Amino acid sequence: MSLTQPPPALPQYLQENEISQETRDMISTLPRDQGWIASHIYQYQGFWHSTRQIEGVLACQENFRAQDSDILLVTTPKSGTTWLKAILFSLVKRGEYYHPEPQDHPLLTKNPHVLVPHLEIGLYLQKPVPDLMTSYAPPRLFSSHLPLVSLPESVKETACKVVYLCRNPKDTFVSLWHFANKLRPESWGSISLEEALELFCRGVSMCGPFWDHVLGYWNESLKRPQSVFFIKYEEMKEEEEAGSHLRKLAEFLGCPFSPEEEAQGVVGNILKQCSFETLSNLDVNKRGKLSSGEEHSAFFRRGEAGDWRNHLTAEMAEQIDRITEEKWQGSGLKF
Template sequence: MEGEERRIDEKTQEKYAHLISILPKKKSWGRYLHMYHGFWYSSFVLNGIMSVQDNFKADPSDVLIASSPKSGTTWLKALVFALLNRNAVDQTSKQVMHSLNPHEYVPFLEVQLYAHSRLPDLDSLPPPRLLATHIPYSALPESTRGDPSCRIVYISLDIKDVFVSFWHFLNDGRHDSHEPFLLEEAFESYSDGVSPYGPIWDHQSEYWKASIERPQSVIFLKYEDMMEDPVNGVKRLAKFLGCPFSVEEEEGGVVDEIVKVCSFEYLKNLEVNKEGEIQFGKMKFMKWAFFHRGVVGDSKRYLTPEMIERLNMLSVRMTCSSGSSP
């Protein structure tokens, strides 16, 4: 069958289940995570990743937003969507941002589009297709890493802030009853690299290397730099995406308006992001949970000096392994 009626056959689903069952596993963040090619995943995420690897075919016009979880993904989705749709939307996408949550505009491949036995009909989407993923660079389908390939926009955040943001997100935003994750226990797993899509330092390092080797296809953005100078960050992003701002747009305040309507505080206060939930695979999260604080350096409020030093050492390890500093 074609399009949305196409399904993964039973033998393929059995193959995925068998592969997952024989992988090394550890319990972390309230569930078992499985080691697959150097990274840790829950079983339903890994099932989606395998389906993406087998079925997704990137188009050269695709734009893929990539990140590790809780690294500024929601903000980046809003920015990229506004940039690519600013001419069609006009008034700098203000009305569009009021309609849907950024994760509804830009779905994740492995936990939304390919999370079920029914395969998505991506061929029906007009170019450029705007998609997202937390999949490590080395595990992406070859069609996203070939030449020519789609553009990949990666955003990173200090691994200390990522941990605290992720801890808050899973404790506050999950739409199910569960015991709170204790900070100290979660920290031990995280700093050992045993966390969803972890180790995060390897995740960031892979995309950093790709951005150095293939700068025409991969851009590596730092959340901290984007927050410090969002106007120039957005202009750099627009140029990379092949839709630079015209002089008239800059003089007319289009860049400033996009920065404003996609800002953390603006999105957080929209009614569309205050109510409802979003399904990621087998889990549901409240929309408001994607807008906790968004503050650089928030980890200092929660981590001990010893915890900070431990993660700083892991950041040094990432720098050494990549040969340069992201």
């Protein structure tokens, strides 16, 4: 690195400065462990967060007021969030941009994370009481990594729709490991695959334990199928099945495709425009940064199902599979 070029700063939600004394005092009482990117992470309501992320979580829990027409995309980190943000935006806002081909579509000039902002590590971290009423027209689209137990109460008390995207734990882990090493300061060096796996399997990862996070929303989707839509990354990636899953998602959100849209090929247009290949090759996603500090390009690596086979030994894969079977036994959830 050039002597005149400073090392990249950590994203805002991973920095440990500029938090209130109240948050600092509260965090001092929480269990603490090693972070993958931040130096430490803390366990709040059973799940792990960075110092500043907790401040965003607290502000979101206290101040977010869901509306009946809201749509909230929830994921664990590195589960295909960026991709499904693009799909959700294109699906819900399609009346404004498809005639039937996309025209002047915002995805051509804006990163999906800008179009579907993140609550606790975006909006509520930048401003504890953001103006969401005048800044976002209904239906409002937001995203979150919050576990079910930490969702603001208004999400559960209104007709707000929750879309939960889950990914194979082995691919999620590998993607999270790559992402962590992209964001770690150069002076820290990389976190090894073995070290990261040990933390992941103990549940010590951002918004982890992974298995508890997923299981919470899976059970909620069985209990309240009219409010929580659970979908697997791998299902949406299957070329033959993607259109069927997109139609089911549209039905759930109350915006089914009309016969005219079907005849015009709008389903295929959305899937094509939101494909990993299309999004990753857009200039806007090759350059620039989010307001939180991450490079747009950091969110586009390979986007493949089964990439874990290129990184994990048989023993590593078996370790994750064993935990998955133990954690989800009897739930009906499988990969």
